Amino acid sequence: MRTIDQVPPHILTLLGDKGFDTADLRLAVRSDVDMDGRYADVWLVLCGDDFAVLSGYDRVQTARKPLATLPEIKPCFEQLDYRHFDFAQMEEPKVEQLISGNHLSVNVGGERQILCRFSHTRLTDMNLFIALFSKLKEGGCITDADFDREDSLFCPKCGMRYPDQARKLCPKCMDKGTLWKRILFFFGKYKRYVALSMGFMVLNVVLSIVSPLVGSQLLYDEVLVDAGTPWYGQALLYILILLGFRLLLLGIQVLQGRTVAKMSARVVYDVKDTVFTAMQKLSLSFFNSRQTGGLMNRVNSDAQSLFDFFVDGVPNIAVSATTMIGVCVIMFTMQWKLTLVVLTCVPLFFFAIRFTFALFDRLWRRRWSSFHSMNSQLGDSLSGIRVVKAFAKEGVEGARFEAANARATASDCSVRQRSATIWPLLGLIINVSTYIVWLVGGWMVVKGTLTFGEYMTFSAYMSMIYGPVGFFAQISSWWTNCTNSIQRIFEVLDARPDVCEAENPVPMPEMQGAVEFKDVSFHYVVNKDVIKKASFAIGAGQTIGIVGRTGAGKSTIANLITRLYDVSDGEVLIDGVNIKDIAMEDLRKNISIVSQEIFIFMGTIADNIRYARPDATMEEVIAAATIANAHEFIAKLPEGYETYVGDSRRRLSGGERQRISIARAILRNPKILILDEATASMDTTTERRIQEALTRLVKGRTTVIIAHRLSTLRDADVLAVIDEGKVAEYGTHAELFARKGIYHKLYTLQLEALKNVGVE
């Protein structure tokens, strides 16, 4: 028998001892917190008609850890509490979601009882438990289909919890090779550049390694000393050769740098583009669960850190590694004893660098966060300057800024002071090790086991070692940063939109505009239905007014018609076709929405109005603006329709912004127009004028008007009152008024308010 959590044999034995018929196990789930708020193992088991709540500490497996990760120990369960219920008496199980703990409660003989507590980690399982419990209660049978969900919360390989349930990807077991391979895919287009830069790199390394042989050994042992070679005394020739060599090296380095920079910049451009395009395709829910700042980061800084890695990182790894190996080989062949002396100092330097970078990483981070908070403090006070002045709080703001400023200064000071100390100390390590080599090497030269030229060459090689060593000491943190970025980029690229187009979408270029809701339920958060089995129909060309309290679910209905979200249950039909089957492009083309949240893009007013139909003529733009009553104020602006707005340029008032967005929606010329509190910030006269113009325009168009003010809805053919996610009342104004329900109450209240101020 399949249950939510598999009951281990020793628990079954324990239940058997209490008189349960464990052969008839019907349902079992495990919670992780006991009634006293300690992590424990609480089993809720239904066998036959007996229901048990058994809590205790499991010595074998805890609720938070899967069995697979633990070695086998003799089963043992330390029982703390045991309660028994009669299944027949248990009614209405409910998950009560509290701030950060949850209850599972049930009615037993008319009295509500808490069955168990559990943490958010168990929420999905508990919701499933309730669904199955109710199903059994109604006499249903549990089938495998009821467990139709991505089974485990844990990675089957290593037992680590999946960080993101929507994406079964275990960071530990994820094939990092694949990740890199996919990044390399971006480089595929630039094969020529890759080959070219590799070639330059090899040349660069070889020349760098050879240069001390030419630069020091040749000079000291053959040019300056008569060693029987033709080089003796050829100082000018030697210098010319040296200069040529340097120029060659320089040329290669410049070419290599330029090639890599060009290639990487293009790759990063590709990555940014791909990420941004992928992001645009995702459903709204992706953006709701992530902060905009984090997303902007993803496009910019993650791509940037990839850039850094490929421009600085990859070539540096290759160059450093080959240089180090090459230099070591040459040094060993020249004089292995002295090489050993050199190498003894290297580990010290390696660890010193590592320590320093770890320390500074922390200090810089602290500095960054204190500067960040100082800046936001500054921004806060300045943008709220009206309120500051209105309450005469200039002094307080000054003090707040001073405190933030002091913190930032202190952290900045500590970074600078420490770097002023540590870097010279690191230099000292290099100096001392050089002195040691000079000492040993000098002694060897005096004894004649080493020539002076070799000695000088050696010194040159020694200095070449520290660069790569320092680089490798800090590469690990760099590597982690970069893999993190790559992973985050692929998180976006791999995310599947929740709302996707059907495989064979129905093309509907010309809609009639009849909208129907059939038993529609919807939730943003599991188990918290915002819309509960709502059903209603809007005929083609009709105007429907939707009223209801704040938070009743009015805007959600608009979101469902435009298919920004998909319904959780039931269906939304347009002209009798399920909205999920309609081609996305046709759907968007035929529906326009003016939502509560108005966004004005950076650009001119004309651009903003033309946003949805860039091919509209300016005459059409003016017409749309006139209908939206926006023309009047736009015409008064010094730059007219070419006034630059958005992004804190020119400040438009709430009503002005609303009018521009109405113009934008009208210009689209949609079959279905949704106005979600579109005129809320306007005075009644302006609203009235827009409505009159709209009425002429909306003939033959389906219009959905969502509003608080009932006067906004006076032209509606039919009204729907939404209350707690349900369509509470539906009908014409006269019908609803006669019903003396919610609408009647709202209407009389608003009418009275108007009477009181003497309007009607």
Added chain:
Amino acid sequence: MTEQELKNNDLSQEKESLMAVADIKYITPENGVFRRTAGNLVALTFRGMGENGADLECPRVLLHRSFPFTMPMEYLSVQDTEFNEIGMIRDLRAFDEQTQALLTQELERKYFCPEIVRVLSVKERFSYSYWEVETSAGAVEFAVHDTFRNIIRAGNNRVLILDVDGNRYNITDTDQLDAQSLRKIEMYL
């Protein structure tokens, strides 16, 4: 009266009228009796607050903290099952010990937030960190997404950690942690 005293008087009168207009119903030991129900829930009898001055019987009440961080035991909102406020408790400590214990337990259930006493390990893997800690409620492991953003500073050294499921963990004073634990989490603070 001096001018200053006059002004103060004005101010206190203003304050008085603010309170009068808001008309918040405070539940005190004199007018409210809390008790545990058979189903392990909390019931309230609010004297003289029902219709026509009768006692208001609430078979189940829920508690909500107004200042969960700084005043966890003060200004508690007492609500019915529909989350409508019945009244407020100014300070829980004014009640007898039994009531205090009852309501504290109820609050603790709602604000289940184990106190981290020791950090055993924190491993960063991509944009998630995996924590192994000992808490006041026992040892536990959890994962945190985007660690910097999900560690919330609440006051000077107080820190709240939100894991991927929305569970909360508390560190009342980071300076009180042992040096090894502190070092493991320091970079996130």
